[in-house]
Amino acid sequence: MTNSNSVDLAQFGQQAKAASFALAQLSSVQKSALLSTISQRLTENSAAILAANAIDIAQAKDNGLTDALIDRLLLDESRLAGIIADIDNVIKLDDPVGKESESKLLDNGLRLSRRSVPLGVIGVIYEARPNVTVDIAALALKTGNAVILRGGKETINSNIALSDVIRQALQQHDLPGDAVQLITSPDRALVTQLLKMDQYVDMIIPRGGQNLQRLCAEQATIPVILGGIGICHLYLDKAADLTRAAEVIINAKVQRPTVCNALDTLLIHKNIAQQYLPQIGQQLREQGVTLVACTDSQKILLMSGIECDEADEQSYSTEWLSLTLGVKVVDDMANAIEHIRQHSSGHSEAILTDNLSAATEFMNQVDSSAVYVNASTRFTDGAQFGLGAEVAVSTQKLHARGPMALEALTTYKWLAWGDYTARS
Amino acid sequence: MTNSNSVDLAQFGQQAKAASFALAQLSSVQKSALLSTISQRLTENSAAILAANAIDIAQAKDNGLTDALIDRLLLDESRLAGIIADIDNVIKLDDPVGKESESKLLDNGLRLSRRSVPLGVIGVIYEARPNVTVDIAALALKTGNAVILRGGKETINSNIALSDVIRQALQQHDLPGDAVQLITSPDRALVTQLLKMDQYVDMIIPRGGQNLQRLCAEQATIPVILGGIGICHLYLDKAADLTRAAEVIINAKVQRPTVCNALDTLLIHKNIAQQYLPQIGQQLREQGVTLVACTDSQKILLMSGIECDEADEQSYSTEWLSLTLGVKVVDDMANAIEHIRQHSSGHSEAILTDNLSAATEFMNQVDSSAVYVNASTRFTDGAQFGLGAEVAVSTQKLHARGPMALEALTTYKWLAWGDYTARS
Numbered sequence: 001m002t003n004s005n006s007v008d009l010a011q012f013g014q015q016a017k018a019a020s021f022a023l024a025q026l027s028s029v030q031k032s033a034l035l036s037t038i039s040q041r042l043t044e045n046s047a048a049i050l051a052a053n054a055i056d057i058a059q060a061k062d063n064g065l066t067d068a069l070i071d072r073l074l075l076d077e078s079r080l081a082g083i084i085a086d087i088d089n090v091i092k093l094d095d096p097v098g099k100e101s102e103s104k105l106l107d108n109g110l111r112l113s114r115r116s117v118p119l120g121v122i123g124v125i126y127e128a129r130p131n132v133t134v135d136i137a138a139l140a141l142k143t144g145n146a147v148i149l150r151g152g153k154e155t156i157n158s159n160i161a162l163s164d165v166i167r168q169a170l171q172q173h174d175l176p177g178d179a180v181q182l183i184t185s186p187d188r189a190l191v192t193q194l195l196k197m198d199q200y201v202d203m204i205i206p207r208g209g210q211n212l213q214r215l216c217a218e219q220a221t222i223p224v225i226l227g228g229i230g231i232c233h234l235y236l237d238k239a240a241d242l243t244r245a246a247e248v249i250i251n252a253k254v255q256r257p258t259v260c261n262a263l264d265t266l267l268i269h270k271n272i273a274q275q276y277l278p279q280i281g282q283q284l285r286e287q288g289v290t291l292v293a294c295t296d297s298q299k300i301l302l303m304s305g306i307e308c309d310e311a312d313e314q315s316y317s318t319e320w321l322s323l324t325l326g327v328k329v330v331d332d333m334a335n336a337i338e339h340i341r342q343h344s345s346g347h348s349e350a351i352l353t354d355n356l357s358a359a360t361e362f363m364n365q366v367d368s369s370a371v372y373v374n375a376s377t378r379f380t381d382g383a384q385f386g387l388g389a390e391v392a393v394s395t396q397k398l399h400a401r402g403p404m405a406l407e408a409l410t411t412y413k414w415l416a417w418g419d420y421t422a423r424s
Numbered sequence: 425m426t427n428s429n430s431v432d433l434a435q436f437g438q439q440a441k442a443a444s445f446a447l448a449q450l451s452s453v454q455k456s457a458l459l460s461t462i463s464q465r466l467t468e469n470s471a472a473i474l475a476a477n478a479i480d481i482a483q484a485k486d487n488g489l490t491d492a493l494i495d496r497l498l499l500d501e502s503r504l505a506g507i508i509a510d511i512d513n514v515i516k517l518d519d520p521v522g523k524e525s526e527s528k529l530l531d532n533g534l535r536l537s538r539r540s541v542p543l544g545v546i547g548v549i550y551e552a553r554p555n556v557t558v559d560i561a562a563l564a565l566k567t568g569n570a571v572i573l574r575g576g577k578e579t580i581n582s583n584i585a586l587s588d589v590i591r592q593a594l595q596q597h598d599l600p601g602d603a604v605q606l607i608t609s610p611d612r613a614l615v616t617q618l619l620k621m622d623q624y625v626d627m628i629i630p631r632g633g634q635n636l637q638r639l640c641a642e643q644a645t646i647p648v649i650l651g652g653i654g655i656c657h658l659y660l661d662k663a664a665d666l667t668r669a670a671e672v673i674i675n676a677k678v679q680r681p682t683v684c685n686a687l688d689t690l691l692i693h694k695n696i697a698q699q700y701l702p703q704i705g706q707q708l709r710e711q712g713v714t715l716v717a718c719t720d721s722q723k724i725l726l727m728s729g730i731e732c733d734e735a736d737e738q739s740y741s742t743e744w745l746s747l748t749l750g751v752k753v754v755d756d757m758a759n760a761i762e763h764i765r766q767h768s769s770g771h772s773e774a775i776l777t778d779n780l781s782a783a784t785e786f787m788n789q790v791d792s793s794a795v796y797v798n799a800s801t802r803f804t805d806g807a808q809f810g811l812g813a814e815v816a817v818s819t820q821k822l823h824a825r826g827p828m829a830l831e832a833l834t835t836y837k838w839l840a841w842g843d844y845t846a847r848s
């Protein structure tokens with residue numbers, strides 16, 4: 001095993017930084033060859049990987065984890081094949097490193113250009129799923145970055161097995177195995193330490209819930225990409241086609257309620273609430289949705305015999321991640337936009353309307369990573385946006401916003417050629 | 425006076441956020457008109473502004489500040505005219521807001537595009553110079569952003585006078601004066617509080633020394649653009665044209681030694697050290713430069729009767745900001761690159777060589793915001809790079825690197841038009 005349990009994290013950082021310099025010099029062809037080797041070695045070592053995962057699963061059962069959580073931890077042949085297939089997809093993606101832009105000959109005589117280069121070392125803190133280990137390593141290596149991984153303790157054996165295979169593949173290509181490092185100790189103090197290693201780590205990506213995001217925002221001295229928290233809104237305008245609206249609303253809430261782009265709050269124009277709320281309320285109830293309603297909407301729903309709970313102050317600031325939906329009647333679109341500004345996490349918002357001027361205003365006024373007209377919030381996703389890969393979904397505004405593709409794992413440097421040129 | 429001395433910073437944040445929504449809707453024409461009014465009103469109010477500055481200057485003298493520092497605080501008619509002229513230049517720049525890119529019709533039926541939008545609210549913490557108040561406000565307003573300014577206490581009266589004029593101009597255009605807020609209280613706890621107002625502030629720009637940068641990195645929960653610290657290197661390769669090299673080396677060190685892109689360490693290939701160090705050492709000494717030399721270079725310099733100090737561990741990790749220069753003999757370019765990786769702040773590095781392969785390798789291997797072949801490090805600057813405006817010089821890798829232009833004050837949002845489209 002290449003990953004020690006007693007960790008000198010600063011050494012991890014140093015090694016990763018040193019490895020990043022080697023990775024940054026690789027051509028696209030060399031990086032593809034490396035990823036092919038990883039893919040091949042994962043296939044060859046699948047029995048050992050599944051055996052390691054079986055230990056994690058047995059421990060999870062011993063620890064009384066829920067079936068749902070155990071299912072998230074589980075690797076089987078088909079899931080592992082899926083993970084390997086994802087690497088093959090990453091290989092096919094365009095390498096964003098080495099592109100030059102803004103090339104110009106300046107008046108001062110310099111020939112200047114801006115070249116995209118790897119970020120360097122990326123720290124990723126994530127929760128249970130073992131596929132993230134391979135996924136993130138592949139995306140980082142594709143873009144010439146080293147990674148320091150901190151996965152959940154529930155999949156530690158799987159993660160060790162997976163990262164060992166990746167490190168062996170690196171060594172097979174005469175590259176430093178330290179380009180992919182796994183923190184195996186469950187000591188939570190190491191997370192805080194990682195967040196402060198700004199001399200070695202260039203970016204932190206937390207892939208997990210609100211507590212992890214908050215910890216990173218508060219403790220990190222390294223730039224953090226916050227994301228993955230979606231308090232998403234859909235505003236049903238008075239000019240919406242109500243016959244067609246239901247499919248979108250139900251899709252946004254029900255298709256996959258546990259993810260960040262699922263709908264959290266339905267805002268409905270007061271002119272259509274009386275007519276439409278009973279109908280959509282009924283349809284949502286049939287899909288198993290619990291409605292949490294404002295006073296006005298509650299009155300309408302209860303009068304039609306549709307069960308609902310009363311919203312309190314927290315309801316509209318909650319990412320439900322379940323079949324629960326906040327409902328609120330608004331006086332007009334301005335009111336809806338105001339509500340969104342107050343409660344949104346800046347992830348995804350939608351308007352349903354046939355009024356083009358309302359649609360345009362909503363697009364202009366709502367400031368979230370993705371804003372939709374007549375579409376489900378569920379589309380906020382790298383694959384759906386045609387970006388090829390998704391590193392994370394950023395809800396902050398610096399560097400990358402919304403679904404982050406490979407480009408978000410790069411930075412740039414300015415290159416200037418002179419002829420013994422001094423500044424006058 | 426519109427700025428209160430007893431500050432409810434959260435209220436500042438709320439007001440700035442609310443103002444930012446109004447600014448984000450302005451067209452380029454409207455923003456230019458606003459900036460013209462600011463320029464005009466600054467001219468009209470110049471007597472009052474200079475009177476306010478006179479109070480700052482008198483207090484600075486009372487407090488025994490150095491002449492150099494007092495000169496930094498001073499506004500006179502010609503400096504104020506310069507500040508106003510800068511606004512006129514900002515008006516002429518291209519507005520980066522509202523550009524759409526990556527427009528495409530997706531297989532899922534959505535019409536997607538990525539639109540550049542203002543960041544929202546920018547917090548700027550800066551030191552003595554009063555021109556920064558106007559400069560940053562103009563750049564922020566040009567890009568539709570609100571700002572919360574925290575200037576140095578030494579120029580508080582000047583800053584109040586300047587920001588009052590700007591707020592009046594905003595109001596004249598029926599825009600919220602709160603788009604430009606000035607924290608007037610000298611209480612340092614407010615800085616820490618500002619750094620944690622992530623619900624209202626989208627980006628922090630610290631324009632000041634190492635201590636301020638460090639404070640921001642450690643305390644902020646808001647993304648920070650670190651920058652302006654330059655430990656800059658020039659590597660003199662054995663294949664350099666030594667006759668032409670001197671001008672560049674002297675320029676990099678001497679032209680303006682107090683700024684971040686001035687040269688801090690000269691690395692010289694061992695094959696030419698014996699021949700060239702006495703010569704360049706002599707020339708640098710004639711320019712008043714203090715040399716801080718490694719053992720090898722010290723030996724060579726002293727043998728030629730050129731005065732120099734001995735470098736210690738800290739010497740090569742120091743941003744001199746003065747007429748001091750570190751000197752070190754290196755075995756080869758790999759050695760030089762290794763030294764740079766260890767000591768650089770990632771700002772600007774240069775190689776002088778006539779060997780194209782050495783130049784290319786240096787460009788590829790050195791990872792700083794700007795890398796030069798045969799040119800002075802002094803070129804790392806927004807105006808020199810032809811970027812029009814310079815918000816700051818970023819030495820971090822996320823969002824913006826090197827000289828930051830107006831574009832760095834924007835983010836983007838994804839806009840998607842569907843036809844009651846659900847995700848399948």
